[in-house]
Amino acid sequence: AQRVTQPEKLLSVFKGAPVELKCNYSYSGSPELFWYVQYSRQRLQLLLRHISRESIKGFTADLNKGETSFHLKKPFAQEEDSAMYYCALMTGANNLFFGTGTRLTVIP
Amino acid sequence: EAGVAQSPRYKIIEKRQSVAFWCNPISGHATLYWYQQILGQGPKLLIQFQNNGVVDDSQLPKDRFSAERLKGVDSTLKIQPAKLEDSAVYLCASSLDGEDRVADTQYFGPGTRLTVL
Numbered sequence: 001a002q003r004v005t006q007p008e009k010l011l012s013v014f015k016g017a018p019v020e021l022k023c024n025y026s027y028s029g030s031p032e033l034f035w036y037v038q039y040s041r042q043r044l045q046l047l048l049r050h051i052s053r054e055s056i057k058g059f060t061a062d063l064n065k066g067e068t069s070f071h072l073k074k075p076f077a078q079e080e081d082s083a084m085y086y087c088a089l090m091t092g093a094n095n096l097f098f099g100t101g102t103r104l105t106v107i108p
Numbered sequence: 109e110a111g112v113a114q115s116p117r118y119k120i121i122e123k124r125q126s127v128a129f130w131c132n133p134i135s136g137h138a139t140l141y142w143y144q145q146i147l148g149q150g151p152k153l154l155i156q157f158q159n160n161g162v163v164d165d166s167q168l169p170k171d172r173f174s175a176e177r178l179k180g181v182d183s184t185l186k187i188q189p190a191k192l193e194d195s196a197v198y199l200c201a202s203s204l205d206g207e208d209r210v211a212d213t214q215y216f217g218p219g220t221r222l223t224v225l
Binding site (some may be wrong): 004008015019043044045046086088094095097098099100101 | 111123139141148149150151153156164170199203205212213214215216217218219
């Protein structure tokens, strides 16, 4: 069975500080991982996907198969980064299995 | 491009009553999903449609939940009868269903917040 673990429900950092949101997964197949974000009063939206190896809004995430992790990182946090972040694993026919989420607060 | 539309945005009912939610996906999107998000948890897939056929409904509590997408466009999700534990946000999402499923982004609606008293 698949599992996505986000160990931190809440994370607070100061503006300009580095931020890392942790995500660990368990899956018997070849993992395909995503980060979704929900800003206040907005819809859940895709932030980035591991296969694209892209940087979105300064965020990056590297898939580490040895540690079964897909941590989200940004070197300098901004106030507008405050949001709810969900790590998700794609299983089956384009089905997403979500973690419980981490609420990031960037303190001015 | 208009996003995924859902209605109503909020619904309060008493247990054992029935409720229905409506979703209109992005035009041209073949795949439609319904998720349940209980407070403090991530979204959980209930059912996935491709056009008007069900792809996956393994997590749908079929004794009380039903969903349909008769014309392959909009969809309704029904709960009958509702229980207290059904209180949640019900999210609808759609995707284009291109050849590359990993690159195929799911777009989410605003959700319907259901409170069962």
